[in-house]
Amino acid sequence: MRKQRKKRAKKGEPQRITKAVTHIRLTETNPGKLAALDQLAHVFLQLVQQYVILFCTDEMPDAFYAPCFVTALSERWHRVAIQQAAGIAKSWRTNREAAYQSYLDELAEHREQEAGGTLEAGVKEPAWHEWNVPTVRQPCIQGNCNVIKLEPSTDSCFDYWLKVSTLDKGHPLLVPVKLADYHIEALTDPKTKQRRPINSSVTLNKRDEAWWLTLSYDELVQVQTPPDAPIIGIDVGIANFITTSDDKQYGTFNGKLRERQKRDREKRRRKAKLRKCLEKKGVPQEHLPSTASRTGQRLTRHVRQEINRAVNLCFAEHDGCQFAYEQLSVASMRLKARSMNAYMRASNLGHIPDQIAWNATKRGVAATHVRSAYSSQECSRCHYVDRKNRPNQQTFCCVICQFTTHADRNASVNIAARLHDEELWACESRSEVKVLLLRRHEQWKQNVRLTVVEPAVQLGLWDLPPASTDVA
């Protein structure tokens, strides 16, 4: 768990970022060519799936793993499949491990409350549901120059030829690539007006019955933010995608998006019911309606666009600032997203911090993720930590010092304060964080007492023996 914590980028060092140019549609000058690509993809994905299962169960993901399955593909294609599977399995294992750790944290907290008698009535013990091994559904090929080459075209109206090696050895497929104006603009360096060097690995995706090409290039970006730039804390949520510590909100899942999500969920529920019913009647698998939903995928894309817009606006309106944001754990997502289904919360809430990191990198702005433990329960004034500080989802009201504000606002102020908090960063677990925060609360109480008591001490009314007043 600890090893997965990302290293904070060193100040002042330029960062190499890879930018993608997406949605380049492969032209159908010759349908036979794309049919050959379909055939290749079919065999390739089967092999990827075999290694995904292997790397998620019996073996650790390893891009250099010795080939162990029989396939019609060449050795080079076989290696590409192993690399792609290793990538999928690695991120699946990382996410699963993080989820399992937060489950253990939640369980420990639950038992602690149980033992201390502070457990609220009706709260169930958290349960672990084992994750399924991922299924590769959408045709996707992440090819390197050993199997797919992008060659500039000099003798045609096309920009490039994509040379794809196929199942038919010695007969590569030549697919023409025509760039749109906005692709050309993205691939041209505005300073030198030259075409940027394109990375040798390319991605091919099949969506809506068409093949799409993604190209990428590298760029060096320098962080421009001075270390003393004003700190803006960002709280991530559903009611507001982003709440900043200077009390601004960007984007929301409520309203139209929520309505669409509800409709989609209903639709999928009905489909799943129908599927079960047909299954019982002995209808063969291939005739059953699919549970994957097209509207669901569209909705996900739409939510992501809304998130991107919100994050962009937040950065644009905070020019010259640096940002602190939450390292969102699955546990805190669950708290924030109680009413949503697992898919939406995993795919979309997690997209917000990703998008913050990406915006910061491409703009050369400093954005640092901080520990999120108890950021929503801690009072930003007196540091007292308690679930009861949140009488409802929107309100923060400290049970000790009575400090009252919007819950997301309180969290974003805590997050801003955690940016340079080395002591908090050094905590190994949630329970250590809690001990630290409660110690700070004790300090706050003493300070408050001192400021109240001090004038009396200065007057010498309390600490002098009663007899001394006689002298005056």
Ligand SMILES: [Zn+2]
């Ligand atoms: Zn308080």
